Amino acid sequence: MVVGVPREIKDGENRVALTPAGASALTEAGHRVLLESGAGAASHFSDAEYAEQGAALVDAATVWRESELLCKVKEPLPAEFGYLRPGLTLFTYLHLASARELTLALVASGVCALAYETVQLPSGELPLLTPMSEVAGRIAVQAGMQYLMANQGGRGILLSGVPGVPPAEVVILGCGIVGINAATLAVGLGAQVTVFDINHARLKYLDDIMHGRCITIYSTRANIARAAAYADLVIGAVLVAGARAPVVMDAAMVAAMRPGSVIVDVAVDQGGCIATTRTTSLSEPVYREHGVIHYAVPNMPALVPRTSTFALTNATLPYVLAIAEHGLAGAAARWPELLAGLSTAHGRLTCQPVAEQYGLPWVAPQGQL
8 A cells, every 4th residue: 555644734743644663664564655755854754764664755746646545643734635535545633523624625525534533442542642642731731831930921830839839739621641641740740730520430540540649629610610710720631532622611710810820721622621712823822811821732742743753653553554454444344443533434424523513414434434
């Protein structure tokens, strides 16, 4: 199979969908790898490294035109919509619940689009979302630390505090992969951490692994409102797989926060879980509303592209190899979790939460390949 990897064009996106070692695994298995020249440069992978592993270096148009399986990191942007076509399998993060225009473009093109973030094991685990959620949860704390500093307009709070001075109050909304990683780093840095969720088992798990070093609270509107009022940093980490994130913190709660406090909404790629969230970018990451600094970058792991690219390839490569070896239908028959990731196929929308979000018709993914 011909596997293509274009250069990412989203603002600040420095990751690449495949490491040179990943390219080697594909070429050794007899597949052809087309890489857009320079695609790995921002992750500090040179063209020469890919060429040494058998990848052919070509331009973007050739990658899109000749690939049977195209691997990306982020969703196609409007400038790339013209490349979408029947017979192409697209494998990338899509986050369609907050991208109506992209959803319609994918359906109209006839492409088979697989979303990393909705590939789901019977256990409920999201194996291709997990590595970037781990990265994003940790970066959320780092971003919060940065914008709490006075030179960034923040309250001038040191996350850890110092002897005789209390640490920052960090509130985390959601106890999934993002939330747990954010809590782990924030506690390790010495912050006072409170985590909310509606899943008691997740809260118990966090309490067990943290040995009581953070506070866990069942998520209700009243509880969140009380915590937001004293928070220095709020991290939004709510996830409903494939669907738009529910808003759990309304504008009144944001307005009640102290001036110079910070919100980092990691759920922004699914629409955001805080009412005042609007998407920002790595070139313009923040805005201020109700006196609160909002950081809402949908591709935060691009800040550490080399780490992120290794982590992403580690997770995706077995599936990429399976699709290249057996075709999409054959791979999905062997690894049925891939069907959960199928968002569009041959002009049909196959993701129910996205269809319900936009009031569009859909069909079950079974039998569409």
